[in-house]
Amino acid sequence: MQLNSQVNVQAAQSEIRQQGRTRLANFLNSDDLSALCREVDAINQWNLVSRLQGRHLDLDAQAMQGISSAQRQEFYRRLAEEPGFTYLFENYPIYDKWHSGALKATTPQLAKVFTLLNSAPVLQLMRELLDAPDIGFADAQLTRYRAGHFLDKHDDAVEGKSRVAAYVLSLSHGWQPQWGGALEFYHPDGSVSERFLPQLNTLSLFAVPVPHAVTRVKADIQAHRLSITGWFRCGEDPGP
Template sequence: MTPLRLSPDLDAAALARAFAAGGQRLHIPGILMAGDADAVEAVLAAERRWKTTVAAGGTFLELPLDGRLAEDPARQAWLDEAAVDGSSPLTQYIFDTRRLTAERDHGTTGGDAADAVLDWLNSEAFIAFARTVTGDDRIDLADAQASRYRPGHVLTSHNDVSPGKNRLYGYVLNFSRDWRADWGGNLVFYGDDGHIQHGWAPAFNALNLFVVPTRHAVTQVASFAARDRLSIVGWLRSNTAIGPQSRGNVKSY
């Protein structure tokens, strides 16, 4: 796979000012060269080796899929019955994942454009870009997982703190075209009063970047959504311990 390329049209200095002015939160459209974004979208849209991951309503599981159904038909009922407990304050989620960093660590990568995103996120060019935009020289590496949110999938409120992971910033790279906000799957941020303070609908070839900890969620994808929400998500991390991060709920993968 040809290495992916950061768009040359981006003004890192201007983005840094916007990131600081926006409370260390920023939406960056057109992050990749157009052809590179198309290649990633094509891989995610055609992918069949997803796993559905569930931590909801007291159920905790991760099952391999064959397309959209459980690879083992005897376990399909487990997925059909998975549901969020709306009365629980705990972080809950249901979505499909392909763990790119874990695949790399275990030598099971496919060498496709999704894997190339992980390489790009850890390239000197992107790390330098991320350090400039955030003003944070502690950024050393990125991890990544592809995600697919189908109708009914959701990730409730959390703040991405995970002890020992040294997470500095969360990111979402979106690869869904022509997404409508009323389809759900929106990345929303909460204020201290519990109200939605800000949010972004998925936008093709856009990077959403935000400091950890930040209380946020992915709203449930509507039953009438016309397509799946495709993205690559993860964290920009430090090789050095960054000290305690204590606000909000703790979510660990």
């Protein structure tokens, strides 16, 4: 798998310098993208991740489908009442599976993307774009936002993770603005400065720390907001 885009490094670099973010269209070539999307569509083991009482929750998405409606209502009630930062979406942990040796056998296209993100050409491109010669590796997860899913405002800064920039490679076809699921950025006064809508095969890139959120996917939307997302990080990969 190879980088497709004839990225205009100068243009992307000046956008990053001025606004702290940019988007690289046509990131993968179309054959690789098709194979990847087919593989992702067939994945049936997802985690449902959330945060309640200030603690991260990693649930089995399929098991959660099977809970009673009373239990579901209780879960949503507690989520709505969570006072601080929270989220609800599904993920497939690419980085963890890579490190446990399971990624290539179960999802070879994801293993190829992970390898591409950690290849010399991509890491070199990111070092240039972000003026960050210390970038050493990328981590990654596949995320799936379905109706009702969201990610509250946060800035991605986590002590010890050495995150230079976040990336989001969209795998959603024909996403509509009215469906929600926008990646939002903010002015210092809290008003929305920009919304990135999911755009198939576009890699959104933004500096850490910068406040952002994923708006709630509207109820009754059948489409899935699918992305490969993670961070370009400094130093050597310490593993999960």
